[in-house]
Amino acid sequence: MEFFADTAETKEIAELSDFGMIDGVTTNPSLIKKSGRDVFQVLEEICDIVDGPVSAEVVAVKSEDMVTEGRRLAQIATNIAVKVPLTLDGLKACKILSSEGKMVNVTLCFSSNQALLAAKAGATFISPFIGRLDDLGMNGMNLIEDIRVIYDNYAFETKILAASIRSPVHVSESALAGADVVTVPPAIIKKLAHHPLTDKGLQSFLADWDQTGMRIV
Ligand code: E4P
Numbered sequence: 001m002e003f004f005a006d007t008a009e010t011k012e013i014a015e016l017s018d019f020g021m022i023d024g025v026t027t028n029p030s031l032i033k034k035s036g037r038d039v040f041q042v043l044e045e046i047c048d049i050v051d052g053p054v055s056a057e058v059v060a061v062k063s064e065d066m067v068t069e070g071r072r073l074a075q076i077a078t079n080i081a082v083k084v085p086l087t088l089d090g091l092k093a094c095k096i097l098s099s100e101g102k103m104v105n106v107t108l109c110f111s112s113n114q115a116l117l118a119a120k121a122g123a124t125f126i127s128p129f130i131g132r133l134d135d136l137g138m139n140g141m142n143l144i145e146d147i148r149v150i151y152d153n154y155a156f157e158t159k160i161l162a163a164s165i166r167s168p169v170h171v172s173e174s175a176l177a178g179a180d181v182v183t184v185p186p187a188i189i190k191k192l193a194h195h196p197l198t199d200k201g202l203q204s205f206l207a208d209w210d211q212t213g214m215r216i217v
Contacts, residue, residue, distance in 0.1 A: 024052035047077035
C-alpha cells in the first residue's frame with residue numbers, strides 16, 4: 001500500500017520524505033488555506049520534494065472551467081494529479097483530463113456508485129472519505145471494502161485512495177480492506193511507528209547493554 005501525506009505543509013512533507021515514508025501528497029483548498037501560502041508556490045515546492053503524485057484540487061464547478069484549471073495546475077509539474085469533485089461536472093472533467101494523459105484524483109466520494117462512475121470516467125485515483133462517513137455514525141471502512149470488490153469484479157485500474165483518515169486504526173483497516181493508497185495527516189503517520197511496548201523493550205535492552213561495557217563500533 002502506498003502512503004501519501006495529507007497536508008500542504010512543506011516542512012512536514014520534507015521531514016517525512018527524509019524518512020523515506022511517503023509516496024505522494026494530497027492537498028485540498030482547506031489545506032492550502034491552512035498553509036497560508038500561495039497555491040502555486042506551495043505546490044511547486046511540494047513537487048520538488050516528492051517524486052510521486054501530488055494532488056492539486058480545482059475550485060471551479062462547471063466542467064469546462066475545471067478542465068481549464070486542471071490544465072493550468074498540471075503545468076506546475078509532471079507529477080501533479082488534478083483533483084476534481086465527484087459531481088457530474090467533475091466526472092466529465094475527469095474524462096477529458098484523463099484522456100489528455102493527466103493523472104486525475106476524483107475526490108469527495110461517499111458511495112460505491114460514485115466510485116463506479118469515477119472508474120468509468122478514467123480516474124487514476126478515487127478518494128472515499130472514511131472519517132467524514134464515520135462522523136455521521138456510518139462505517140466508512142465498509143465503503144472501501146465495497147469499492148474493492150466492485151473494482152476487482154471489473155478489473156478497473158483506478159486506485160482506491162483512502163482519505164479523511166483520522167487514526168492509526170483507519171490506516172490498518174484500509175490496508176486490510178485492500179486500499180491501494182492511504183493519505184494520512186503527518187501527525188498520524190508518525191503515530192504509526194509508536195508502541196509503548198517497543199519503547200519499554202528498547203529501554204530495557206539498552207540498560208542491559210550498558211552494563212556489559214561492550215561497544216559495537
Ligand atoms: C484528501 O484528499 C482529503 O481532502 C482529506 O483526506 C480530507 O480529510 P478531512 O475529512 O479530515 O478534511
